[in-house]
Amino acid sequence: MRHLLSTRSLDRDAAVRLLDIAEDMADTQTREVRKLPTLRGKTVVNLFFEDSTRTRMSFEAAAKRLSADVINFSAKGSSVSKGESLKDTAQTLQAIGADAVVIRHSASGAPQTLADSGWIQAGVLNAGDGTHEHPTQALLDAFTMRRRRHGAASRGRDLDGFRVTIVGDVLHSRVARSNVWLLSTLGAEVTLVGPPTLMPLGTAAWPATIGYDLDAAVDAGPDALMMLRIQAERMNDAYFPNAREYSRLWGLDDRRLSRLPGRSIVMHPGPMNRGLEISARAADDPRSSVLEQVANGVSVRMAALYLLLSGAGEDPTS
Amino acid sequence: MAARTVLHEADISRALTRIAHEIIESNRGPDGLILVGIPTRGRYLAERLREQISRISGTEVPVGTLDVTLYRDDLGRQPVRSPQPTQMPGDVVDGATVVLVDDVLFSGRTIRAALDALGDHGRPRAVRLAVLVDRGHRELPIRPDFVGKNLPSAQSERINVRVTEVDGVDEVSIEDRA
Numbered sequence: 001m002r003h004l005l006s007t008r009s010l011d012r013d014a015a016v017r018l019l020d021i022a023e024d025m026a027d028t029q030t031r032e033v034r035k036l037p038t039l040r041g042k043t044v045v046n047l048f049f050e051d052s053t054r055t056r057m058s059f060e061a062a063a064k065r066l067s068a069d070v071i072n073f074s075a076k077g078s079s080v081s082k083g084e085s086l087k088d089t090a091q092t093l094q095a096i097g098a099d100a101v102v103i104r105h106s107a108s109g110a111p112q113t114l115a116d117s118g119w120i121q122a123g124v125l126n127a128g129d130g131t132h133e134h135p136t137q138a139l140l141d142a143f144t145m146r147r148r149r150h151g152a153a154s155r156g157r158d159l160d161g162f163r164v165t166i167v168g169d170v171l172h173s174r175v176a177r178s179n180v181w182l183l184s185t186l187g188a189e190v191t192l193v194g195p196p197t198l199m200p201l202g203t204a205a206w207p208a209t210i211g212y213d214l215d216a217a218v219d220a221g222p223d224a225l226m227m228l229r230i231q232a233e234r235m236n237d238a239y240f241p242n243a244r245e246y247s248r249l250w251g252l253d254d255r256r257l258s259r260l261p262g263r264s265i266v267m268h269p270g271p272m273n274r275g276l277e278i279s280a281r282a283a284d285d286p287r288s289s290v291l292e293q294v295a296n297g298v299s300v301r302m303a304a305l306y307l308l309l310s311g312a313g314e315d316p317t318s
Numbered sequence: 319m320a321a322r323t324v325l326h327e328a329d330i331s332r333a334l335t336r337i338a339h340e341i342i343e344s345n346r347g348p349d350g351l352i353l354v355g356i357p358t359r360g361r362y363l364a365e366r367l368r369e370q371i372s373r374i375s376g377t378e379v380p381v382g383t384l385d386v387t388l389y390r391d392d393l394g395r396q397p398v399r400s401p402q403p404t405q406m407p408g409d410v411v412d413g414a415t416v417v418l419v420d421d422v423l424f425s426g427r428t429i430r431a432a433l434d435a436l437g438d439h440g441r442p443r444a445v446r447l448a449v450l451v452d453r454g455h456r457e458l459p460i461r462p463d464f465v466g467k468n469l470p471s472a473q474s475e476r477i478n479v480r481v482t483e484v485d486g487v488d489e490v491s492i493e494d495r496a
Contacts, residue, residue: 020400022399024385024402024403026387027403027404028388031438031439032438032439032440033437033438033439034438035388035438036438037388037434038393066388155403270323306398307398310393310394310398310399311393311394311396311397311398311399312396
C-alpha cells in the first residue's frame with residue numbers, strides 16, 4: 001500500500017487484510033513490553049492543519065509503539081500562519097526525511113494533492129480532509145463492529161449482513177462518508193438518518209438507505225447506531241432551529257436508548273456533545289463502544305503505518 | 319526443477335519422537351518447559367512435540383505460537399508480509415525453559431527475531447532451539463540444540479517442509495532452483 005487516502009478505493013480483501021493486521025497489533029498491546037521494533041529508523045510526520053487531539057495522539061501513539069520517530073506539526077504557530085504554501089511545507093518535510101506524512105486539512109482533497117504532486121516521496125495517510133474522508137476512523141469503526149460481532153474469531157471475516165445506522169450531520173461528516181464506502185464494501189447495510197437540511201445532495205447514488213425518522217430507525221433494531229457529532233464550528237447557517245429541537249428529534253436520548261435492543265452497539269467518533277446528539281446515559285451505557293473505538297484506533301493506525309512503511313516498493317498483493 | 323523427497327512421514331515422526339526424548343533428557347524432565355512454535359509450520363511441529371512429550375512423560379507441556387514478522391530485520395527488503403496470530407500461554411514465560419520450534423534453520427535471522435519477540439513476553443530462564451531441518455548457511459552466531467536432520471544444501475536449493483495440517487502431507491523435499 002503506497003498511500004491511504006480514502007476507503008472508497010479499498011477493496012474487500014485489502015480492507016479485511018488491514019483489519020486482520022490490526023488484530024495482530026492489538027494482540028501485541030496486551031504484552032509486558034508493548035513497543036515493537038518494526039519501524040525503527042522511519043520518520044512519521046503528523047501534519048495537522050486543523051485542530052485535533054484524539055486523532056493526532058492516536059497516530060502518535062501508533063507510530064511510537066512501532067518505534068518510528070514522530071514529528072508533530074500543527075498549523076498554529078508555524079510558518080503556515082506566515083503564508084507558507086502546502087507545496088513549500090511538503091518540500092520541507094521531504095528535506096527533513098519524512099517516510100510517511102499523516103495529514104489533516106480543512107480542504108477536501110489536500111491529501112490527494114500531496115500524494116499525486118511529486119513534491120514528496122513519503123507515503124501519505126489521510127487523517128481527515130474537509131468534508132471528504134477520514135479513512136482510519138471508518139476502519140476503526142469497522143474493526144470495533146467486527147470485534148463485537150465475532151470476538152476472537154474476527155480474523156478473515158467481513159461485516160456481511162451487519163446493519164449500521166448513521167445519525168446526524170451527514171452533510172459535513174467525512175466520518176459518515178468513509179464509513180458508507182467501507183461498510184458497504186465489507187457487506188454491511190448502511191442507513192443514514194438526519195434532518196433533510198443536513199443530508200448532502202447526491203446520496204441517492206450512495207450504497208445506503210436514507211431516512212429522516214430516528215424513532216423508526218431505532219425500532220428497526222440496528223446492529224450498530226452511530227451518532228455523529230454536531231459540528232458547531234461548521235454551523236454558519238441555520239440547519240435546524242435550535243439545539244433543543246435537534247436533540248429532541250435526532251439525539252439518542254434515554255427514551256430511545258431504552259428501546260434499542262441489547263445487542264446493538266452505540267458508537268460515536270468523538271468528541272461527544274453530551275446532551276445534544278447523545279445523552280450522558282447513552283454515552284456511558286455498556287452498549288456504548290466509545291472508549292473501545294479510541295483503543296482500537298491505535299491498533300488500526302499501527303496496521304496502516306505498517307502497511308505503508310514496510311515492504312520494498314509496491315506490494316503485489318494489494 | 320525436480321524435487322527430491324529426503325524425509326517421508328515415518329522419518330519425520332521418528333525425528334520428532336527422538337527430539338521429544340532429547341528435550342526431556344536435557345531438561346531432566348518435563349517441568350518448567352514451554353514449547354513455542356514459529357508460524358507457519360513450526361506451530362504444528364510444536365504441537366506434535368507436545369503430544370510426544372505427553373505420551374513419554376505423562377505431563378502436558380504448555381504450547382504457544384510466536385509470530386516474528388514485526389521483529390524481522392528484512393521488512394524493507396521484500397513485499398509486505400502479513401503477520402500471523404501470536405498465542406502465548408499466559409504468564410508462564412518468566413523463569414521457564416522455552417523451546418523454540420521451527421521447520422528449517424537457514425540464515426538464523428528468523429530465530430534472532432524470535433529471541434527479540436520472546437523478550438517482549440517475559441524473561442525465560444533459558445531458550446533452546448529445536449528444528450526439523452538444519453540446512454546450514456548461517457549468517458548469525460545461532461545454533462540449534464535439537465535437530466531432526468542435518469541437510470547440507472547449496473544456496474540455490476530450496477528446502478520444502480510440508481506438514482499434514484497445512485499441506486495435506488508430511489514430507490521434506492529438496493528442490494534445485496538454479
